[in-house]
Each structure stands twice: as structure tokens, then as C-alpha cells.
Amino acid sequence: MxxxxxxxxxxxxxxxxxxxxxxxxxxxxxxxxxxxxxxxxxxxxxxxxxxxxxxxxxxxxxxxxxxxxxxxxxxxxxxxxxxxxxxxxxxxxxxxxxxxxxxxxxxxxxxxxxxxxxxxxxxxxxxxxxxxxxxxxxxxxxxxxxxxxxxxxxxxxxxxxxxxxxxxxxxxxxxxxxxxxxxxxxTMDLPAHITAATGMDALTHNMEAFLAKNYHPLCDGIALEGIGLVRDALVKATLQPDLESRSKMLLASMMGAIAFQKGLGVVHSLAHPLSSLLDTHHGLANAVNIPYGMEFNIAGFEDRFKRMAKTLELKKEDGRAVVDYLFDLNAKLGIPHQLRDIGVSMEHIDTLADLAFADFAHPNNPKPVSREDFKALYLKAL
Structure with missing residues (x-):
């Protein structure tokens, strides 16, 4: 670079x-x-x-x-x-x-x-x-x-x-x-936990844009390149930051935002209510939810997940490998796997599901998401 x-x-x-x-x-x-x-x-x-x-x-x-x-x-x-x-x-x-x-x-x-x-x-x-x-x-x-x-x-x-x-x-x-x-x-003095959360936000943008149902091959190419930059740089930018890793993440962030003119999806609709209702950091909300949202989207879109797995250089090029990668990445970054660890409780689930279903992002998800789907995803992540 x-x-x-x-x-x-x-x-x-x-x-x-x-x-x-x-x-x-x-x-x-x-x-x-x-x-x-x-x-x-x-x-x-x-x-x-x-x-x-x-x-x-x-x-x-x-x-x-x-x-x-x-x-x-x-x-x-x-x-x-x-x-x-x-x-x-x-x-x-x-x-x-x-x-x-x-x-x-x-x-x-x-x-x-x-x-x-x-x-x-x-x-x-x-x-x-x-x-x-x-x-x-x-x-x-x-x-x-x-x-x-x-x-x-x-x-x-x-x-x-x-x-x-x-x-x-x-x-x-x-x-x-x-x-x-x-x-x-x-960005060099950004604390590790903010670097991790914002970096996962950038990854979510790129992944959801790549999966979004609209036809936009220009955005697809940008999104895959952004995913590759996150693969190369996020862990280092968080745990051992240097100018190269921080530069790659800044590029990946801009690329994600350019790509998501194609659309976002279920993960953002899961994350937005956490921010508005519980004041959860948006990147952290995306980070905890992305493995579950990606898992929801695998069936019927195996070819898309194969391309993301290839970009991530995973040994198995399938959706399950992508989901496992996301859980592992969160663990490396110190991000919890469960919503309960970021302040969500059972009493929040119905309101979160209502807000998620009303959210603007999921209509561009590659498959429809019902209110019951959102409730099930929140419960699985809880």
C-alpha cells in the first residue's frame, strides 16, 4: 500500500x-x-x-x-x-x-x-x-x-x-x-473497542451490500474489495494499530458506504432498534447481530456466500464457514456473541421486533423478513 x-x-x-x-x-x-x-x-x-x-x-x-x-x-x-x-x-x-x-x-x-x-x-x-x-x-x-x-x-x-x-x-x-x-x-488514537465496533460496521455494510437484492455489479465489486480489506486489516488495526492497517480500514469504510447505495438488509434492521431504544453503539449492535443475520440469509443464496468465503480466504467456501468466521472475528476483537451481554433482556424483545420490522433496511434484504423472523433472531442472539 x-x-x-x-x-x-x-x-x-x-x-x-x-x-x-x-x-x-x-x-x-x-x-x-x-x-x-x-x-x-x-x-x-x-x-x-x-x-x-x-x-x-x-x-x-x-x-x-x-x-x-x-x-x-x-x-x-x-x-x-x-x-x-x-x-x-x-x-x-x-x-x-x-x-x-x-x-x-x-x-x-x-x-x-x-x-x-x-x-x-x-x-x-x-x-x-x-x-x-x-x-x-x-x-x-x-x-x-x-x-x-x-x-x-x-x-x-x-x-x-x-x-x-x-x-x-x-x-x-x-x-x-x-x-x-x-x-x-x-484514526490512530481511536480506542481498541471503538476501532473494533466501527470496523465491524464497515464489514456489515460491505457484506449486506453484496447480498442486497438489487442488481448493481459495480457495488458488488466494491463490496468484495472492502471485505478483503477488512479481512487484512481489522484485527491488526484493533490490537496492534499501524498506519497501514488504519489506512486500509478507512478505505474499507468508504467502500462500504459507496456499496450500500445498492441496499442493506436484515442485520441493519436488527441493529438500528438497539441504538434508538437502548442507545447501543451502532457498530457494536451490527457486530453482535451479523453472524445471526448472515446465517438467516444463507439458504437460497449459497453462491453469494461462496464468493464472500473466497474473498475471506476461508478453507471451506460456504455460508457456514462465513458465519463461523464472523463469530471467530468477534471473539478476536473482544466483542460478545450474545445480546444479553450488551444490555438486552427478554422484556425488550417485542419492542425491538416491532421497531426492526418497521425499519427501512430489510426491504433490500435478499429474502423477506417478517416480524416473527426478527423476534426469532433476537431470541437466538439473546
Whole structure:
């Protein structure tokens, strides 16, 4: 892997990828006539040295910086409204999302809300709300600091209702970042448990995209390459991180997000309610559920599992081997096999099954998933 230079990809967003890419941010802003960015991040990242260094560098280059970080780890509508109010009060000219999926989703939703002031969920893609995204949006830049959601290259934001906990999708090509600055150095200090969980999120995106029922051979190829990068790098990135392993995981994360425009599936529908109802980290929720969801999908799709097994370089090229690999990988990463170990109990199962069945992801699963299927999967994983 070539690590001694910064690479540029256009897919279609311009991606500046490589160690040190973050140093290009002040010059990029100046070249585009921008000097008053709103930096959107989460409260943990806002206190970290690398984030403070980014702010200091921007200020040293004569930028007026305002930081908004008052967001939940599983973002809700009120987070977006608070961030939009900060935009209004401080005369900003651009939005820079810095962080993992939560920060990037909130930043993208703020970008939407700035010039689209009706109820945020009017723009929910699941009810055709994308047709109302008609106005211009602020200049938007994304800077990922985790290797999981790949939100930096996306066109959508997932935001939950504060009351019902149901997740909504805000979608429009207008919401794609003008540029992604993907610097793997920013992921180097990520704790092992977050690296593991976000890495399993990236793997889930790639696997579910590959299995999704829509025909999209371009995404299939990207997904398989992403699976191969996770195979090579996730354990090392978690337990003995170096720049190469962290770089591969950052690439795998972006590839998963590009691939899942094809669709996701049962695993994400199992995971989303855990985040909205129990505030479980999204990557961890995917990690615990992925072996069970993949097992559910084997029958009828053996050829797809054979291709994934081959990409994972497994001795047996079948679905059972893929499921066993996922259990083994979780064990190596210190991720539990059972939902009870992450706070789920019997009293949650019916509500989780209701929310999972109402979720937007499983209609693209290769086979239909009923509410009873979801309940059975939760019970099996419990």
C-alpha cells in the first residue's frame, strides 16, 4: 500500500486520502472563498488534541471558527435543530463535519435544514421527501475520524425521532460533501473497542451490500474489495494499530458506504432498534447481530456466500464457514456473541421486533423478513 503520498479519488465526490491530508483544509477553504466554518463534531472528539489542533490551524489561517458538539451518540432531530440555531446565530458560510457517523449525520442534516426550514422529517426519503430538497445548501466538507459508517462519502443522514425512536433517512444528491478529507492519522488514537465496533460496521455494510437484492455489479465489486480489506486489516488495526492497517480500514469504510447505495438488509434492521431504544453503539449492535443475520440469509443464496468465503480466504467456501468466521472475528476483537451481554433482556424483545420490522433496511434484504423472523433472531442472539 502506498502510504508516502496523498491520493485523490473522484467517486464522484473528491476524496483526498492519505496521511497528512488534514493539513490541506485551510488552503481548501481559502481557495473556495470560505472563512467562517461551522465545525460539527461530537462532545468526545471536541476535547481531543487532534481536533483542537485542527481548530488552531484554521484560526492561524484567519478563519473564524465556531464549534457545535452538543449531539447524542445516536443523533436525534433536536440535535439538528440546535446545530441549525448555532448556524443562524453566528453567520457561517460552510459546514465541516468532523468525526464518526453521528457527527457526520448531524452535520449533513444541518446542511439540509439551513435552507429547508419545514419540519426536518418532511424530507424523509422513505415517504418521498427527497423531492422537497430543492434549494441550495451550504458548502459542505467531511472529515472522518473513524472507519465504520463511511458517512463522509454518502448522500444521506440517519436521524431518529426524539420520542418514537424511529430512524428517518434524509437523502439528496445535494447533501454529498464537496470534498472528503480522509486522513488515517486522525484514526490512530481511536480506542481498541471503538476501532473494533466501527470496523465491524464497515464489514456489515460491505457484506449486506453484496447480498442486497438489487442488481448493481459495480457495488458488488466494491463490496468484495472492502471485505478483503477488512479481512487484512481489522484485527491488526484493533490490537496492534499501524498506519497501514488504519489506512486500509478507512478505505474499507468508504467502500462500504459507496456499496450500500445498492441496499442493506436484515442485520441493519436488527441493529438500528438497539441504538434508538437502548442507545447501543451502532457498530457494536451490527457486530453482535451479523453472524445471526448472515446465517438467516444463507439458504437460497449459497453462491453469494461462496464468493464472500473466497474473498475471506476461508478453507471451506460456504455460508457456514462465513458465519463461523464472523463469530471467530468477534471473539478476536473482544466483542460478545450474545445480546444479553450488551444490555438486552427478554422484556425488550417485542419492542425491538416491532421497531426492526418497521425499519427501512430489510426491504433490500435478499429474502423477506417478517416480524416473527426478527423476534426469532433476537431470541437466538439473546
Amino acid at each position: 502506498i502510504l508516502d503520498k496523498i491520493h485523490q479519488f473522484n467517486f464522484p465526490t473528491t476524496i483526498r486520502f492519505g496521511a497528512g491530508a488534514i493539513q490541506e483544509l485551510p488552503a481548501y477553504l481559502k481557495a473556495n472563498g470560505l472563512s467562517r466554518p461551522l465545525l460539527v463534531t461530537d462532545p468526545v472528539i471536541a476535547d481531543l488534541p487532534f481536533f483542537k489542533a485542527i481548530v488552531a490551524d484554521l484560526e492561524a489561517h484567519h478563519c473564524s471558527v465556531i464549534v457545535f458538539s452538543d449531539i447524542h451518540k445516536n443523533p436525534v432531530k433536536s440535535d439538528v435543530y440546535k446545530g441549525t440555531a448555532v448556524w443562524d446565530e453566528n453567520s457561517r458560510d460552510s459546514v465541516i463535519g468532523i468525526g464518526g457517523g453521528a457527527a457526520l449525520d448531524v452535520s449533513r442534516a444541518i446542511v439540509l435544514q439551513v435552507n429547508h426550514r419545514e419540519d426536518l422529517f418532511k424530507y424523509d426519503d422513505l415517504i418521498g421527501g427527497d423531492v422537497f430538497v430543492t434549494n441550495d445548501v451550504p458548502h459542505f466538507i467531511t472529515v472522518p475520524t473513524t472507519s465504520g459508517t463511511g458517512s463522509e462519502v454518502g448522500r444521506s443522514a440517519i436521524i431518529s425521532d426524539d420520542v418514537t425512536h424511529q430512524k428517518k433517512i434524509l437523502f439528496s444528491p445535494k447533501l454529498m460533501a464537496k470534498i472528503v478529507i480522509a486522513d488515517p492519522v486522525l
